[in-house]
Amino acid sequence: MTPRWIATGLSQDLPKAVVMAGHWQGHDLAVWRSATGRLQAWNDRCPHRGMRLSHGFVRGETLACIYHGWVYGADGGCKHIPAHPALTPPATITVASFACVEQDGVIWVAPADMAGAPPVLSDLQPLRSISLTCDVAAVLAAEPALQGQDILRATVQIGEQGQQVCLVAQEGPAGLTLHALCGVGADKVAVSRWVEDLRRRAEMKVAA
Amino acid sequence: MIKLYDYVLSASCYKIRLMAALLGVKMDHEAVDFHPGRAHKSVAFAQLNPAGTLPVMVDGAMILTESTAMLVYLAKLAGPDWLGPVDAKAAAQVQHWLAFSGRLAASLGMARLHDMLLYQGDIVVWREQGHAALRELEAALTERRFAGGEWLVGDTPSIADIACFPNVALSQDGGVSLDAYPSVRLWTRRIRALDRFIEMPGIHRLHELSPAPKVA
Numbered sequence: 001m002t003p004r005w006i007a008t009g010l011s012q013d014l015p016k017a018v019v020m021a022g023h024w025q026g027h028d029l030a031v032w033r034s035a036t037g038r039l040q041a042w043n044d045r046c047p048h049r050g051m052r053l054s055h056g057f058v059r060g061e062t063l064a065c066i067y068h069g070w071v072y073g074a075d076g077g078c079k080h081i082p083a084h085p086a087l088t089p090p091a092t093i094t095v096a097s098f099a100c101v102e103q104d105g106v107i108w109v110a111p112a113d114m115a116g117a118p119p120v121l122s123d124l125q126p127l128r129s130i131s132l133t134c135d136v137a138a139v140l141a142a143e144p145a146l147q148g149q150d151i152l153r154a155t156v157q158i159g160e161q162g163q164q165v166c167l168v169a170q171e172g173p174a175g176l177t178l179h180a181l182c183g184v185g186a187d188k189v190a191v192s193r194w195v196e197d198l199r200r201r202a203e204m205k206v207a208a
Numbered sequence: 209m210i211k212l213y214d215y216v217l218s219a220s221c222y223k224i225r226l227m228a229a230l231l232g233v234k235m236d237h238e239a240v241d242f243h244p245g246r247a248h249k250s251v252a253f254a255q256l257n258p259a260g261t262l263p264v265m266v267d268g269a270m271i272l273t274e275s276t277a278m279l280v281y282l283a284k285l286a287g288p289d290w291l292g293p294v295d296a297k298a299a300a301q302v303q304h305w306l307a308f309s310g311r312l313a314a315s316l317g318m319a320r321l322h323d324m325l326l327y328q329g330d331i332v333v334w335r336e337q338g339h340a341a342l343r344e345l346e347a348a349l350t351e352r353r354f355a356g357g358e359w360l361v362g363d364t365p366s367i368a369d370i371a372c373f374p375n376v377a378l379s380q381d382g383g384v385s386l387d388a389y390p391s392v393r394l395w396t397r398r399i400r401a402l403d404r405f406i407e408m409p410g411i412h413r414l415h416e417l418s419p420a421p422k423v424a
Binding site for chain 2: 059
């Protein structure tokens with residue numbers, strides 16, 4: 001697969017000291033923000049017993065597995081094993097890292113050796129992430145004004161006004177997620193309800 | 209003293225234990241052998257609750273068999289702030305979420321009973337209905353966040369939040385992931401961070417809120 005930046009969430013949904021599940025083209029990720037705000041995306045699998053690290057918890061600058069409490073530091077290396085407190089864990093116990101940056105309120109992930117920066121989405125504000133049971137083609141069919149393949153953009157009529165809408169698509173194991181952004185100063189509730197309506201129309205196209 | 213007929217793995221029983229803990233109310237607990245004994249369906253138990261459901265709350269001559277009614281009772285007794293704001297819209301919204309919690313129990317709750325306690329039924333439909341309910345909850349909590357709100361109704365947690373929390377937090381036991389619902393996830397974290405929060409099997413506290421255990 002061609003390495004590329006994929007949006008895996010919105011900054012507003014990942015406060016400090018929180019971990020969440022993410023995804024990059026077939027790879028499950030644990031995306032987490034440390035107590036000081038450092039953002040990272042790792043393979044979502046504890047090297048010990050394979051537990052999802054996204055079920056774990058952030059303490060300070062480390063991510064701990066929920067299963068046996070193995071603690072991983074900023075470089076992905078295991079720093080502490082509670083059942084063997086005197087042991088310095090060998091450097092081979094390391095979680096694989098992905099490139100992870102946030103820009104314009106969107107969290108982007110790519111393979112660790114990814115060159116270049118993610119797409120710029122200026123003059124927009126993040127709205128919400130929404131999951132769908134259909135594919136991008138059904139979304140485009142439901143709203144022909146939308147242009148693009150991975151980043152769908154349109155100016156749509158919402159209430160009395162034309163509103164700028166941008167939907168960043170992410171394919172994952174549970175289906176499609178759209179990370180929605182809207183114009184700065186837009187009525188967020190109105191645009192959020194429009195996105196919900198778009199989802200109903202797109203999913204209905206598939207069911208029909 | 210209030211007596212609660214209780215089962216440790218029941219989401220609805222935990223709802224009452226959690227509310228009582230948050231309010232600092234002490235109750236007597238009588239464990240009912242829900243699984244595998246099905247004691248709640250026995251003739252003896254029908255004297256207490258003909259519907260054969262848990263939890264059951266007894267205070268003097270009063271017997272309550274609906275968990276949302278128990279939340280109202282505990283809040284009225286020990287923490288009226290938990291009833292939510294008193295204006296007409298907020299009061300109606302609290303009632304909305306109390307009723308909505310019944311939909312969560314009938315979908316996510318049934319999916320969990322299917323997967324954990326061998327209930328028979330259509331697991332595909334229960335999970336679909338669970339996702340439909342979670343979509344509604346996500347939309348509502350997201351709109352609350354746009355306005356700076358952290359709770360379902362008003363500026364502080366209420367019985368509306370406690371009514372909806374258990375079956376949502378336990379959804380993965382029934383094969384329904386919360387990965388697609390960021391506002392719901394952050395809301396469950398806020399409830400788990402409340403002072404005097406208690407756990408149940410499947411719902412753990414936020415370990416990051418307490419210091420790392422000291423090694424001897």
